[in-house]
Every structure is written in structure tokens, then in C-alpha cells.
Amino acid sequence: MYTVLAWYSGINCDGTPYDVFISDSSDCITNVSCTTDNTADSSHLASLSTVCTTDYMAATKELFGDSPYLLLESYKDLNCETLGYAEGFFASGNCEGSSGLSAFSIATIDNNGSASVRSYNGSLCPESSFLYSLEADADAIQSHSCVDYFYKWYSSNDIISSTSVSSSGSINNDKIVTEAPTYSPTPSPTPSxxxxxxxxxxxxxxxxxxxxxxxxxxxxxxxxxxxxxxxxTESHLQPTASLGSAQAAPFAVPYRETTSLWNDDLIVAKRIPRDKVRIKTLLSQGAYGEVYSGVFNGLPVAVKMLLPITRTNLQHVNEFLAEAKMTATMDHPHIVSFIGVAWDSLSDLCVVLEFMDGGDLRSLLNQYEEKRHPVGFNRQKAVIALQVCHALAYLHSLMPPVIHRDLKSRNVLLNRAMEAKLSDFGISRERMERTMTAGVGTSLWMAPEVMLGEWYDDKADMFSFGVLLSELDVHTLPYANAKKCSRDSYGRQLPETEGSGGEPEVLYRLQTTLSHEL
Incomplete structure (x- = not known):
């Protein structure tokens, strides 16, 4: 039995789904016509339907109807024998959402029968937010052969038997059939x-x-x-981006960039045996990943993995591998060292990093606040700020420059000697264009232009660095002492609360400390 999840724009599950996710599940026994997707981004409305079926090929065809689509089967092994999951993409040639709107994609079926799926981090699929691409030629799609060791491709051009939905909501499924037309021989007259x-x-x-x-x-x-x-010539044309389009647009071919992270030279060179990586205790957990302490070749390491619920999602796995590649390219004394990447199957992919035994800066500042440690800058805080500044200068000096985009105290790690190193390049991007517009990061540290979706560049990291300085100064989270936008019962604005001296005073304190002690 398979669970088939279909995501739609809006709240009524009507039109063409923009994403279909299939997983093997013995627990799926009841169809759900339509529910609101609570995992979607808060700025978008999305709905979700659930179908239980033994034939997900026919169910996918039923869901997409006459609209063009691509179906990718992702396997757990290198020979495409054990199915992990499958995912269907609305091949409109436009920017469409993914499951839970965790990413966005442009799926295209070309006139020559080849196909591609390009994944982006931004809702309008700008090239600056490009994550990865998957591609297959016409022969691979027609023969359903194993591509890049892990995938099999299907498209709406395959001949699939018709299906119908009964009044109870169940789908009557037929298997895929590919039949050559049969011709009845016509008796020929006796030749003269x-x-x-x-x-x-x-x-x-x-x-x-x-x-x-x-x-x-x-x-x-x-x-x-x-x-x-x-x-x-057409492959350099950009498609018109429209999230959740219910109509199939002409097959405009987006910019094609041959990218296969799994065969990337750097990833192959940095791959280490998975059985040599031993996992120990959980250190931290985020929205999509978790970090464990571990051992590799007898040395303590940090092991970063996806959450179990996201390990079977193709987009999350590829984004995670893209982060690994980004981290592997970094070489600076104040950036956490990359040791290697390991996997036996897609579901156990892990990244092995230098172990920082001093924890993160946020935890240290929380301890300072609990113990009422004196606020303001001392030599130790100034050195931490200077080391973070060195790491940022390195990132911004690369060609092309790299923007971290999520600089905050949680992403500054410390060792026992209180040396600071920058980590977590999950949403970092090479600045391929002059500026970018994809609003990513953590809101308390986010520059206004990023939060508003306006043009920005590496100066956005400097705004976040300024917020980090305020954390070092007063130990609290950003804006913890900010005045609440509230009024009393008579409509009068409440008086301001006392806080720190503000950003100019913080910078002055830091400058004074550096000039006297460094």
C-alpha cells in the first residue's frame, strides 16, 4: 500500500497539484479529500489531499489529469532496486511549489523528450536562489533506466491506462501499459x-x-x-514565474545547468566510509536537521544529519548535500573544518565536521545572563567578535563572494580555548549576480532589505554582525528590551523601557576595547 500526498495552491484542493509525494506505508487505509497544509510557509495558502493506493503510477496520472508532469522514483541503493519514495512535479515550465513549500522548482519536458527539474530556495525561482538540478534524456525517460545511480524517470508522455475516482473517493487503478498498435491484415486480391x-x-x-x-x-x-x-538557443530563455499555476504553460525551457551533486568531483573526493562514522549523543536539533557527537578514525567529530521525517524528501537531501559542498570549499581558521561526507543510501547521508567542545555562543551568553555576568565588552568578547569578523571577511573576499545569510550567535561555535568559528552554511549562497532578493535567514538578525524582499548583497551579513555585537554586549537576544507597541486603556502610548545604549554605543565600546587591549 502506498500513501500519495498531493499539494495544491489555495484551500480547496482544486486544479492541478503542484507536487505529489509517494511513500510506502502500511498505515494508509483511508483517503482524505482535502485538508489545510499546516507545514506550508505562512505567506502562502496550500491544501493537501491523501490517497491510499496499491498503484501510485495510476494514482499520479489521475491527479494530474491532462496536465504534463514528471515522476521521479528515488531508490535507497545504487542499482535502483529498493524504492525509497517517489515524487511528482507539475511540468508547467513555471516556478511551482514543493511539498510543504520547503523549496520551489521548475519542471520541464522538452520538445526532444528530455526533462529536467531545477530546485530553488526563492518563491519566484530567481537564479540567485538556485539549489540543484536533476536531468534525464529522452532515452532514460522512455526506458525508465537507473539515472545517477538513484533515480528512475517517468513522464506524462508514457502510455498509462485510464483511471476513475469512485464516489467513495477510492481510485480504481490500472497498471501502466505500453502497447504497440495492432493491425488486422486486409485480404489482398489475387495478383494478376x-x-x-x-x-x-x-x-x-x-x-x-x-x-x-x-x-x-x-x-x-x-x-x-x-x-x-x-x-x-531556447535553453537560455527564462520562464515566467507564477506560483501554483493551474494551467499548463507553453514549454519554455529554463536555463539548463548540468549539475549532479552526487557525482561532483569535490563530493567524491571528500566521501568517507559510512561504517567508520559512529554516532553517539544528540547535541542539537533544528527545523530540518540534527547534530550528534560522534567518532571518526578515533577522533571526536560532529555529525550532522537530516531529521528522520525529511530524510526521504529528495529536495531536502539535495539541499543538504549542497550545504556539504559549500562547507567543503571553505578553508579558514575561523570557519568550522569540513572532514567528509558519508552515505550508504539516501536516508543515512551525514556530514562530518570538526567537533567544537565549547558549545555555541548563544549558550555562553545565556550562562552569562543567568549568572549576572557584567555586561559590556571585555577582551574575550572583543576577540570573539574579531574572529567572526575575520571569517566574514574571508567569505566576502571569495570569487564569487559568499553571503552567509544566517549569521547569529547559535551559528558561532567555540572550543575550550574560546576560539570562535563560523558554522551552518545551510542557506549560504555564492553571489552569482550583483544582488539577490530571496529573503532567508532568522528574522531577529535579518537586515531590513532582506526581510522586505528587496535587493541586497554581502552588506546584509554586516547588519547581522551588528546585531551579534549587541548580543555580546548585553547577553540577551536581539530586541529583548524593545518597547512593546501597545497602549493603555486610555489610548496613551506606554513609556519606553530602559535598555542598552543602542548600536552606536555598542560599536563605541568595542572600538575602545580593541584599541586599549589588542
């Missing part, structure tokens, strides 16, 4: 005697027929070359 051709005539006819065949082959070759050239 014909005159016999001479040997010379037979030779002449044969030569003429051969000449015609050569001409046909040459014409086909020229047509294919023209078609390929046209496809290459």
Missing part, C-alpha cells in the same frame, strides 16, 4: 500476371531506390541538427 522485368531494369530501380533512401537520411540528419540548435 505481370510482365517480367529485365535485369537492367531491376538494377536501375535498385540504384534509384538507394539514392532516394540516402536523400531521406540526409534530410533527417539536417532536421535534427536544426532542432538541436533551436533547443540550445
Amino acid at each position: 500476371p505481370k510482365p517480367t522485368l529485365s535485369t537492367a531494369a531491376i538494377i536501375g530501380i535498385s540504384v534509384g531506390a538507394l539514392f532516394v533512401v540516402v536523400l531521406i537520411i540526409a534530410a533527417i540528419f539536417c532536421c535534427k541538427r536544426r532542432s538541436r540548435a533551436k533547443s540550445t
Whole structure:
């Protein structure tokens, strides 16, 4: 039995789903016509339907109807034998959502039969938020062969038997069938005697027929070359982005960038044996991942993994591997060192990092606050700030520059010697363009232009660094002492609460400390 989840724009589960997720589940026994998706981003409305079926191919066809779609089967092993899950994409050529709107994608079926799925972090799929792409040629899709060791592709061009939904909501499923058309032979009349051709005539006819065949082959070759050239030209056109479109747009081909993270040279070079990585205790947990203490080759390490609920999601797995690649490219004394990446299957992918035995800066500041440690800057705090500044200077000096985009006290790790190192490059991006607009990060540390979805560059990290300085100064979370936007019963604004001296005073204190003690 399989559970088929279909996500729709809006709250009524109508139109074409933008994403379909299939998993093997013995617990699925009841169909759910439509519910509100509570995991979706708060700025978007999404609804979710659930179908229980033994034939997810037919169920997917039923859900997409006449709309073009792609179906990717993801396997747990390298030979595509043990199915992990499958995911269906609305192949509109436009920017569509994913399960829970955790990412966004452009799925395209080209005129030549090839297909691609490009994943983005931004809701309008700007190139600056590009995560990864999966591609398959027409032969791989038609033969359903194992691509990149893990995937099998299907498309709406496959011949699938019709299905119907009964009044109870169950789907009557038929298997995929690919049948060649059958023709009934037509009785031919008894031929009448014909005159016999001479040997010379037979030779002449044969030569003429051969000449015609050569001409046909040459014409086909020229047509294919023209078609390929046209496809290459069209591949640089950007599609019109429209989230949750219910109508199939013309197959505009987005910019194609051959990307296969699993075969990337850096990932292959940094891969380590999975059985050599031993997991010990849980250190921290976030929205999508968790960090464990562990041992590799007898040395203590930090092991980062996806949450169990996200390990079977293709987009989350690829985003996690993209983060691993980003971290592997970093080489700076104040950035957490990358040791390696390991996996035996998609579901046990892990990233092995340097173990920072001093915890994170936020935990240290919480201890300071509980013990009423004196506020203000001392030498230790100034050194931490300076080391973070060195790490940012390194990121911004790379070509192209790298914007961290989530600088905060939780992402500054310490060792026992109180040396600070920057971590968590989950949403960092190379600045491929002049500026970016994808609003990502943690709101308390986020620059106003990022929060408003406006143009921004590496200066956004400097705003977050300023907020980090305020944390070092007063030990509390950002804006903890900010005045509440509230009024009394007479409508009068309440008086301001006392807080720190503000950002200019914080910078002055830091400058004074650095000039006297460093």
C-alpha cells in the first residue's frame, strides 16, 4: 500500500497539484479529500489531499489529469532496486511549489523528450536562489533506466491506462501499459500476371531506390541538427514565474545547468566510509536537521544529519548535500573544518565536521545572563567578535563572494580555548549576480532589505554582525528590551523601557576595547 500526498495552491484542493509525494506505508487505509497544509510557509495558502493506493503510477496520472508532469522514483541503493519514495512535479515550465513549500522548482519536458527539474530556495525561482538540478534524456525517460545511480524517470508522455475516482473517493487503478498498435491484415486480391522485368531494369530501380533512401537520411540528419540548435538557443530563455499555476504553460525551457551533486568531483573526493562514522549523543536539533557527537578514525567529530521525517524528501537531501559542498570549499581558521561526507543510501547521508567542545555562543551568553555576568565588552568578547569578523571577511573576499545569510550567535561555535568559528552554511549562497532578493535567514538578525524582499548583497551579513555585537554586549537576544507597541486603556502610548545604549554605543565600546587591549 502506498500513501500519495498531493499539494495544491489555495484551500480547496482544486486544479492541478503542484507536487505529489509517494511513500510506502502500511498505515494508509483511508483517503482524505482535502485538508489545510499546516507545514506550508505562512505567506502562502496550500491544501493537501491523501490517497491510499496499491498503484501510485495510476494514482499520479489521475491527479494530474491532462496536465504534463514528471515522476521521479528515488531508490535507497545504487542499482535502483529498493524504492525509497517517489515524487511528482507539475511540468508547467513555471516556478511551482514543493511539498510543504520547503523549496520551489521548475519542471520541464522538452520538445526532444528530455526533462529536467531545477530546485530553488526563492518563491519566484530567481537564479540567485538556485539549489540543484536533476536531468534525464529522452532515452532514460522512455526506458525508465537507473539515472545517477538513484533515480528512475517517468513522464506524462508514457502510455498509462485510464483511471476513475469512485464516489467513495477510492481510485480504481490500472497498471501502466505500453502497447504497440495492432493491425488486422486486409485480404489482398489475387495478383494478376505481370510482365517480367529485365535485369537492367531491376538494377536501375535498385540504384534509384538507394539514392532516394540516402536523400531521406540526409534530410533527417539536417532536421535534427536544426532542432538541436533551436533547443540550445531556447535553453537560455527564462520562464515566467507564477506560483501554483493551474494551467499548463507553453514549454519554455529554463536555463539548463548540468549539475549532479552526487557525482561532483569535490563530493567524491571528500566521501568517507559510512561504517567508520559512529554516532553517539544528540547535541542539537533544528527545523530540518540534527547534530550528534560522534567518532571518526578515533577522533571526536560532529555529525550532522537530516531529521528522520525529511530524510526521504529528495529536495531536502539535495539541499543538504549542497550545504556539504559549500562547507567543503571553505578553508579558514575561523570557519568550522569540513572532514567528509558519508552515505550508504539516501536516508543515512551525514556530514562530518570538526567537533567544537565549547558549545555555541548563544549558550555562553545565556550562562552569562543567568549568572549576572557584567555586561559590556571585555577582551574575550572583543576577540570573539574579531574572529567572526575575520571569517566574514574571508567569505566576502571569495570569487564569487559568499553571503552567509544566517549569521547569529547559535551559528558561532567555540572550543575550550574560546576560539570562535563560523558554522551552518545551510542557506549560504555564492553571489552569482550583483544582488539577490530571496529573503532567508532568522528574522531577529535579518537586515531590513532582506526581510522586505528587496535587493541586497554581502552588506546584509554586516547588519547581522551588528546585531551579534549587541548580543555580546548585553547577553540577551536581539530586541529583548524593545518597547512593546501597545497602549493603555486610555489610548496613551506606554513609556519606553530602559535598555542598552543602542548600536552606536555598542560599536563605541568595542572600538575602545580593541584599541586599549589588542
